[in-house]
Amino acid sequence: MSTTLSFEAGTVIVAGGSGGIGAGICKRFAEAGMRVVFTYHSNESKAQALQADITSQGGLCEYERTDLSVASDVDGLFAKVRERYGRIAHVIYAAGPHFEFNFIGAIPDSDWHHVVNADINGAFHLIQAAVRAFRAQGDGGNLIAVITSAVERVPVKDIMSAAPKAAIEMLVRGVAKESGRFGIRANCVGPGWINAGLGKKGIEEKLDEKTREHIRKTTIPLQRFGEADDIAYAALFLCSKQAGFITGQSLAVDGGLQL
Numbered sequence: 001m002s003t004t005l006s007f008e009a010g011t012v013i014v015a016g017g018s019g020g021i022g023a024g025i026c027k028r029f030a031e032a033g034m035r036v037v038f039t040y041h042s043n044e045s046k047a048q049a050l051q052a053d054i055t056s057q058g059g060l061c062e063y064e065r066t067d068l069s070v071a072s073d074v075d076g077l078f079a080k081v082r083e084r085y086g087r088i089a090h091v092i093y094a095a096g097p098h099f100e101f102n103f104i105g106a107i108p109d110s111d112w113h114h115v116v117n118a119d120i121n122g123a124f125h126l127i128q129a130a131v132r133a134f135r136a137q138g139d140g141g142n143l144i145a146v147i148t149s150a151v152e153r154v155p156v157k158d159i160m161s162a163a164p165k166a167a168i169e170m171l172v173r174g175v176a177k178e179s180g181r182f183g184i185r186a187n188c189v190g191p192g193w194i195n196a197g198l199g200k201k202g203i204e205e206k207l208d209e210k211t212r213e214h215i216r217k218t219t220i221p222l223q224r225f226g227e228a229d230d231i232a233y234a235a236l237f238l239c240s241k242q243a244g245f246i247t248g249q250s251l252a253v254d255g256g257l258q259l
């Protein structure tokens, strides 16, 4: 006997597939047999390399340039995917803008507006398009938002990560409550320190060896930084039939940092 995750048929859309965490999610969903359509914003060479990597291993994968902060871009993406491949089974928000760590009192107004627009409005456009597509196809679907485990534990100098993600978490919970009756499940995965994408940049470029080791040993009960796969496997489980009674939840994947 063995237990294997199983999934409803359909394509998965991964917004932010060219990012460190998004790329991991694309790989694991393709490996599980799903057709992956991911978005990039500015890094086309990363998108090309990821597609080549996945297709070389027999996976089905393509990408589209999408500015999530522009609603018509997102609607165009969903229309294209539905026309080409029919049912959309899962939609994953794994995007987010870059920004500099700063104390709240020192954040330039323009930085705040940029981050709020790219992250909250970007996620809103994706979430709204997903709900509409799931309703139109009549048999539901899964929504996942990659947020941050910091929504439960205020991070000093990192409010531009946590505040937009708290808004996104509430949007996702709202979808779970309003649209559960249409077969739509909506959940969040909250990364802690992940050695990929933004987190890798932070760990490698912003922390010296001593601070890195201090954080690892004293703030993370499991005493390691996470990998993109840690997030990808959590998303994969939440999208599986085996998680079919789970909705409106946020799963921290952070080695215990949130405790």
Ligand SMILES: NC(=O)c1ccc[n+]([C@@H]2O[C@H](COP(=O)([O-])OP(=O)(O)OC[C@H]3O[C@@H](n4cnc5c(N)ncnc54)[C@H](OP(=O)(O)O)[C@@H]3O)[C@@H](O)[C@H]2O)c1
Residues within 6 Å of the ligand: 015, 016, 017, 018, 019, 020, 021, 022, 039, 040, 041, 042, 043, 044, 066, 067, 068, 069, 094, 095, 096, 097, 098, 118, 122, 146, 147, 148, 149, 161, 190, 191, 192, 193, 194, 195, 196, 197, 198, 199, 200
């Ligand atoms: N890594 C961590 O340790 C960590 C921890 C907690 C939370 N998170 C959150 O998890 C998410 C993914 O993180 P990551 O480390 O993978 O970040 P990343 O490597 O910087 O990737 C960010 C992704 O978002 C895309 N993007 C940025 N602005 C966009 C826009 N306006 N429209 C469409 N796409 C846009 C980027 O596209 P291009 O690169 O093509 O421009 C890229 O695909 C982020 O929201 C981050 O805040 C990460």
